[in-house]
Amino acid sequence: MSQLLLDVNGLTMRFGGLVAVNGVNLKVKNRQIVSVIGPNGAGKTTVFNCLSGFYIPTEGSVMLKSEQIAGLKDYQISRKGLVRTFQHVRLFQKMTVIENMLVAQHRHLNTNLFSGLLKTPNYRRLEKDAMEHAAHWLKEVGLLEYANREAGNLAYGQQRRLEIARCMVTQPELLMLDEPAAGLNPNETKELDELIIKLRDEHEISILLIEHDMSLVMGISDHIYVIAQGTPLANGTAEQIKGNPDVIKAYLGEE
């Protein structure tokens, strides 16, 4: 049986008078792919920002493994195993691919100034482990041969994959992907599809996904939440969502 990893209740985010997110509930179990869909401006990214600590939610509780994380700082949340990507790729452009991977492992490294200056055995060992770990994940996403390239010079699809690999080296339990397929060609989308499934099945993590590509969402999601104008509209399996008249209306507009 699978356990509850993330439990969000009554999440609300107001910007002045604007209610961007209104009473959203989400549940993610271990080893599940859960999607959040909704029309443009529905508040999906805002939900992610609340969960990852970039915004402090106005109301509601966010429980990660039965621990309240709403109100924690962004870096504290990511250290608890909840890591995200961004709608627009955010790499360290001028740094190499491998350096991007090493920065992500910052807190697993020995950051003591003196052990670094003296290159103590412990420092060397951790540095070596980090390199191997980085190489492992670069291989998983097919970027090993580009390890010493500047990240900004990679093709768009490669940058997207690097962003996922960079999250994975932090050893998360819940990976949140904000429109990972945006701007990818059908081939790359298929590879992404396979990668996400592999992350769940082989690496045993859960994935919370925002995506507009319906065939991708319907194909891989264990559970789907629909949000429209900040308010939860429906949730269920792909079959249930496909047949839901409210959802169809929200996407196609009223009339």
Place this chain on the structure above:
Amino acid sequence: MNSSKLYNAFFAAGISLILACLMIGVKLDTDSTVLTVKGATTEQWMWILTGISVVFLSQLFSTQIDALFGAIPKPNIQKILPEERKMAALKPWLIAAVIVVMLIWPFMVSRGTVDLATLTLIYIMLGLGLNIVVGLAGLLDLGFVAFYAVGAYTYALLSQYFGMSFWACLPISAALAASFGFLLGFPVLRLRGDYLAIVTLGFGEIIRILLNNWTSLTGGPNGISGIAKPTLFGLEFNRKAKEEGASTFHEYFGMDYSSSYKVIFLYLVAVLLVICVIYLINRLMRMPIGRAWEALREDEIACRSLGLNRTIIKLSAFTIGASTAGFAGCFFAARQGFISPESFVFIESAIILAIVVLGGMGSQMGIIFAAIIMTILPELAREFSEYRMLLFGLLMVVMMRWRPQGLIPMKRPNLELKQQ
């Protein structure tokens, strides 16, 4: 001809005309007791007109001029240097050769030259320190000179009041400058870009004004004089030992007294300090903290999402940069023997920043070259010393057009991966 070009050209020429008229065209003069306004001489007007036509033409033909700049071959470092692998083998020899030359060279040139080299080495230290803050961590600090002042005054005061030696004060100066960096950084590093620049600028001025007005401690505008020079294991470089029973360098080694020993010794101390600083910063850049600095410069939001605590990382950059300045300041006080708030004005911060930008943000080699250029150029152009700032400005404009990434852009380390 493009009409917007013409408009630009007229606009720029107009601005130059107004500025030139105000600054050179009219002059206030005292005629016994009365102030009179005097016009410029015909010759000066000729110069002003020439200058304005240069501005006009350069704006009008800016595309052609840019093309010209583009045509100037850029030194391709990758091509000049031998291959990566050969380079790795050569590197220790190269470094050794440079150090040997640095050590032998001062014995063959004049005192003045050695003294200038020492000054250059101080600027190299300052440039390397500011490079951590601006070049790597991307925090624009316009008050860097404050930490330099803290270092210098730390040594000057400790030496004056407690008679402490240079070598003992060196770490104390660095530590005190670092704690000033920490104290300033703590509230200020939440600010972004421009705001940070303004606050640091203010901090620089506060320190200078404080030193200027705290007369009872710092001597105010009169400064502190008679600061002891560094000693070689207790041997002084004066003609006579200051303390009873202490011996001087030339007496100990049975040589005749020569004042150039002192100059050369100071130079050698500076070389030693610079080598230490380069080594330490080089290590830092390859350590997790160095990578985190750069990552923060590249994308702060991504850093936060990966579990990096930006406050601590920024603070460490600020503190380590400040400690380097303190280090340099301590040596500066020892070399000069006299310091006053005059030495720590804003223009010093600007020069150090210019060194970092000219050299290529983040690149150590670039900064060393830029520091050499920025200290030697004004010496070569002594006759133009009044126009020093003008020359700096011109140099900056030309550099930004020709090579915006700096003299030697930073090279990324190539990390060997075991292919799995």
